[in-house]
Amino acid sequence: MSGATDNNPSPLIGFAFAGDPLDRADHLRDDGQALAALWPDARVLVLDEQGNAHADAHGQLLAPRGHELAGSGPGTAIFLGLKDDVAWFAVNAAAVAVQAPRQVDLRRAAASWPAFEAGVFALARAMLYWHSRNRFCGICGGAVEFRRAGYTGHCSGCGNDHYPRVDPAVIVAVSDGQRLLLGRQASWPAGRYSVLAGFVEPGETLEQTVAREVYEESRVRVRHSRYLGAQPWPFPGALMLGFSAEAEPDPPQVDDELEDARWFTLEEIAAARERDEGGVAHDQPGLRLSPPISIARSLIEHWYQSMLRQSGR
Template identity: 60%
Template sequence: MPSLPVERTPAFAFLESPLDRAEHLRDDAGVLAARWPLARVVVVDVEGRAAADADGAPLRLHGADIAPADDDAPLFLGLRDDEAWFAVRAANAADVAIPRWIDLRTAAAGWPAFEATAFAQARAVLHWQARHRYCGACGTALEYRRAGWLGWCPRCELEHYPRTDPAVIVAITDGSRLLLGRNPGWPPHRYSTLAGFVEPGESLEQTVEREVLEESGVRILRCRYLASQPWPFPSSLMLGFFAEAAPDEPQVGDELEDARWFTFDEVDAALRGDSPEGGLLLSPSVSISRWLVEYWHAAMATQG
């Protein structure tokens, strides 16, 4: 395996400038109510988009601008310095003029980091609420408590919490080349690092081995963890790995349209935006996938 840089700071979306989640305030309804009028509010519609101004920048809304429904309390996101941040569904801001709606990927690329990160947090939890309205044990409608972070069943008293689905994502090398795959429906020539969800009773390393073998037929020899990224599409946590593999010829099955080894020069040209027509296209810089490719590229470059 190439000798990796000792440190390489993650440079992808949803990590920088997170809110202080101030969990101790989630049970203090009085304090949250007092903070509401001056609090910043992220409004998210049913498609998971956030309210924006006419230029596509974050729309600066405060609690005083919005009157949430009594049965749909705002989701408390946390604090930025001493400013409270909440999120509400678009239905609770029906009286507010919203010039544009911006999807999360666009926000990640163009918004200030702390606002894109808050949007990602809001989108993930509101999506969970929308998809978990009833108790999975008895079917009773849930009541949301702890400022939106707990779904409580009034019948069987079962507690439901937001879920996060762990998934591995891997930069795979045979010592000189990088293995990338593409899904059907992606833009032409777009390739990315391989990824897959962790199954019950499985370690992360076992998931790396299984998913890579299933998707490409390539055998993993060893791997190491590098970094993670919240990926609320809708509720994943991407766990980034760097792996050494046997130089097997990729064989794809049902999951990928194609998988192949790429040389350093091909990846280098793609990272510089200088690929020839029909050449390799990589994932956008907001994703950990692109960062993993850059990590491999940096490791290979240090070897001359």
């Protein structure tokens, strides 16, 4: 077996929701006067109950100014942050009397909107989802009042505070030095394979999670792993922590979680990339890789480029 294939120290790039962030401006969340002053010129993302955003006739973001939303204000919306001194808020469509030509889901926005707008949409969707699932206290059942511009849920019964939940998960490009390990779920489109992933459990380090998840899903033994980068994944509230890993060349064996797992050669990954770039119809046979908006695809690309450098191509 050859040595390490991951000899590129550069960070992962190219996936959605991780670039051009807002200034979260935490110091403003308790300043009602400042938020009220920012509201008239603020941009407001309006999301429906399914988490889709208001968009114009071309499918691009439609974020009205605060003064255009009659009967609303910063007290009815979640303060997301600042961009070039302009405040951004999110509000549920049921709370405002405004219509839009179209509704756009987050995956479509990630593929077609500018990076900043897609990232703000991701934050808005995650926060509104958290609000919708935390109207009552999980300790005593009391009603929850949202404070600090939407970032704290305060229980009216027991007085406990609740905060937005983020679920850490590892996602890992596993190599045996020559091949890349990919798996597929039965619900995915035909031919689609991706890198393995799983949630961190209590008492685990991230590296331990990598080894456990890969072994549980494929019976492949990881020797060591290295962190490469992260992607917020608000479906509904995960943080995907990307790793590369070197493993033994064990024959993959799957359980009920995956339909299949296989080792793929550099040539097979190259052919899949060409198939994607060439626009081959998705109902045609052949390996299909994760979509470009995901860190999964960036991990595959990272492995592919590392292997090309190692082989001198």
